[in-house]
Amino acid sequence: MNRLHVVKIGGNIVDDVDKLNHFLTEFAKIEGSKILIHGGGKIATSLAEKMGIEQTMVNGRRITDAQTLEIVTMVYVGLINKKIVAKLQSLSCNALGLCGADGNLIKSHKRTGANIDYGFVGDVDLVNQRLLNQLLDQEVVPIIAPITHDQKGTLLNTNADTVAQEVACAMASIYDTTLIYSFEKEGVLLDVNDEDSVISKLDLDYYNDLKSAGKIFAGMIPKLDNAFMAIEKGLKSVIIGNADHLDMLITGIKGTTIG
Amino acid sequence: MNRLHVVKIGGNIVDDVDKLNHFLTEFAKIEGSKILIHGGGKIATSLAEKMGIEQTMVNGRRITDAQTLEIVTMVYVGLINKKIVAKLQSLSCNALGLCGADGNLIKSHKRTGANIDYGFVGDVDLVNQRLLNQLLDQEVVPIIAPITHDQKGTLLNTNADTVAQEVACAMASIYDTTLIYSFEKEGVLLDVNDEDSVISKLDLDYYNDLKSAGKIFAGMIPKLDNAFMAIEKGLKSVIIGNADHLDMLITGIKGTTIG
Numbered sequence: 156m157n158r159l160h161v162v163k164i165g166g167n168i169v170d171d172v173d174k175l176n177h178f179l180t181e182f183a184k185i186e187g188s189k190i191l192i193h194g195g196g197k198i199a200t201s202l203a204e205k206m207g208i209e210q211t212m213v214n215g216r217r218i219t220d221a222q223t224l225e226i227v228t229m230v231y232v233g234l235i236n237k238k239i240v241a242k243l244q245s246l247s248c249n250a251l252g253l254c255g256a257d258g259n260l261i262k263s264h265k266r267t268g269a270n271i272d273y274g275f276v277g278d279v280d281l282v283n284q285r286l287l288n289q290l291l292d293q294e295v296v297p298i299i300a301p302i303t304h305d306q307k308g309t310l311l312n313t314n315a316d317t318v319a320q321e322v323a324c325a326m327a328s329i330y331d332t333t334l335i336y337s338f339e340k341e342g343v344l345l346d347v348n349d350e351d352s353v354i355s356k357l358d359l360d361y362y363n364d365l366k367s368a369g370k371i372f373a374g375m376i377p378k379l380d381n382a383f384m385a386i387e388k389g390l391k392s393v394i395i396g397n398a399d400h401l402d403m404l405i406t407g408i409k410g411t412t413i414g
Numbered sequence: 415m416n417r418l419h420v421v422k423i424g425g426n427i428v429d430d431v432d433k434l435n436h437f438l439t440e441f442a443k444i445e446g447s448k449i450l451i452h453g454g455g456k457i458a459t460s461l462a463e464k465m466g467i468e469q470t471m472v473n474g475r476r477i478t479d480a481q482t483l484e485i486v487t488m489v490y491v492g493l494i495n496k497k498i499v500a501k502l503q504s505l506s507c508n509a510l511g512l513c514g515a516d517g518n519l520i521k522s523h524k525r526t527g528a529n530i531d532y533g534f535v536g537d538v539d540l541v542n543q544r545l546l547n548q549l550l551d552q553e554v555v556p557i558i559a560p561i562t563h564d565q566k567g568t569l570l571n572t573n574a575d576t577v578a579q580e581v582a583c584a585m586a587s588i589y590d591t592t593l594i595y596s597f598e599k600e601g602v603l604l605d606v607n608d609e610d611s612v613i614s615k616l617d618l619d620y621y622n623d624l625k626s627a628g629k630i631f632a633g634m635i636p637k638l639d640n641a642f643m644a645i646e647k648g649l650k651s652v653i654i655g656n657a658d659h660l661d662m663l664i665t666g667i668k669g670t671t672i673g
Contacts (some may be wrong), residue, residue: 233492
């Protein structure tokens with residue numbers, strides 16, 4: 156099987172032009188097939204403020220009403236995605252931007268049943284493996300914004316970590332797939348206040364021990380649960396670490412390798 | 415050669431949800447290969463107003479400064495393109511949205527040499543025929559927003575009529591290509607105040623006669639000059655007419671057929 160790197164880049168990196176450009180330069184150098192999924196950053200929030208659209212947060216999560224959906228679509232798919240694509244094209248990386256509606260790439264459904272109505276938020280049903288495979292065969296590099304659709308004409312805001320995991324898992328049956336979560340932290344830390352305490356290898360037993368001992372930072376738990384679920388679904392490995400040294404994450408010198 | 419319809423939809427239609435949905439329903443029904451290019455409409459202007467960004471117009475043309483480029487990219491590629499794609503997907507039309515940076519679809523250069531600096535405005539150098547052909551082979555329907563790139567990392571605002579013409583001409587060597595400009599008028603009118611005075615067939619001699627006699631509405635001349643240039647470059651025909659009855663434009667019952 157050919158190798159495939161599926162890389163998720165966090166919102167904090169997207170907000171910092173220098174960090175983003177450095178990251179994209181390293182991303183462009185990855186050999187073989189690759190896919191990038193990007194988050195949103197703070198631009199959507201500041202655009203909403205400028206437009207006087209109030210953002211409702213419930214339990215730390217943004218409610219995506221109709222106006223907010225328009226804003227995140229404009230910012231994620233219009234602004235951020237195309238800036239990334241144009242930059243990668245300038246680095247001779249044949250990037251092509253997509254959201255989940257394009258070519259029916261990611262079909263989702265509006266989240267229901269929760270006590271809270273999160274609005275236009277989508278949970279993923281299906282990733283179009285065939286489309287991604289065709290693009291990769293043509294040496295195109297898909298750059299995916301986390302907006303999906305319900306195939307009934309409605310766009311839906313979707314968690315970018317989840318999109319990355321679903322995309323990686325969908326490709327795992329035809330590619331030797333590694334999923335990389337790159338963000339502003341060095342990896343999974345044994346001591347949340349010490350960036351030098353990175354756990355370099357984390358398997359399920361060790362994870363469960365650490366979790367029981369209360370040693371895993373709460374904000375990291377959904378990411379790690381996702382990562383272990385992805386391994387179960389056939390991924391080779393999941394790597395978590397700092398976007399500043401993507402090259403060293405891939406070679407396993409830095410970050411946390413899960414699996 | 416297989417048939418290809420390249421359809422441009424004007425900004426006024428994009429602004430009207432009902433008209434747009436009717437148009438897209440008819441577009442989805444076109445048999446064989448097809449490509450849609452859409453304009454911008456008034457949403458970009460109203461967003462700029464809401465954000466307090468002043469728009470500079472010179473000789474009736476918008477100057478695309480850095481902030482305006484961000485706005486048109488967000489609105490054209492983010493909002494309008496993805497609404498169209500999601501709607502078409504709901505109609506079982508396998509639409510996939512692109513701007514000129516995606517897969518290096520449309521390489522352009524920043525307009526220079528004019529007495530006026532139009533800002534981030536691009537004139538087209540090259541359309542990636544190979545990418546469009548690969549997508550059409552996979553029965554994907556490309557939906558193109560009129561934002562191009564210079565391959566050096568800069569996005570450029572580009573006239574949608576020109577994009578449509580360049581795309582159609584690029585495909586004419588491998589497809590039996592018809593270009594359709596659909597907008598809010600019935601076609602080329604003999605009397606600008608009478609929508610019933612549509613000229614159904616217009617060849618170059620007749621056009622030159624009408625132009626000499628001052629009978630062609632000034633605003634129509636760039637569109638028609640473009641159309642005749644496209645015929646010269648190998649297009650089968652160019653059709654101009656009302657987006658409300660796209661089906662009848664294609665069959666030649668309504669609108670003006672040029673060529």
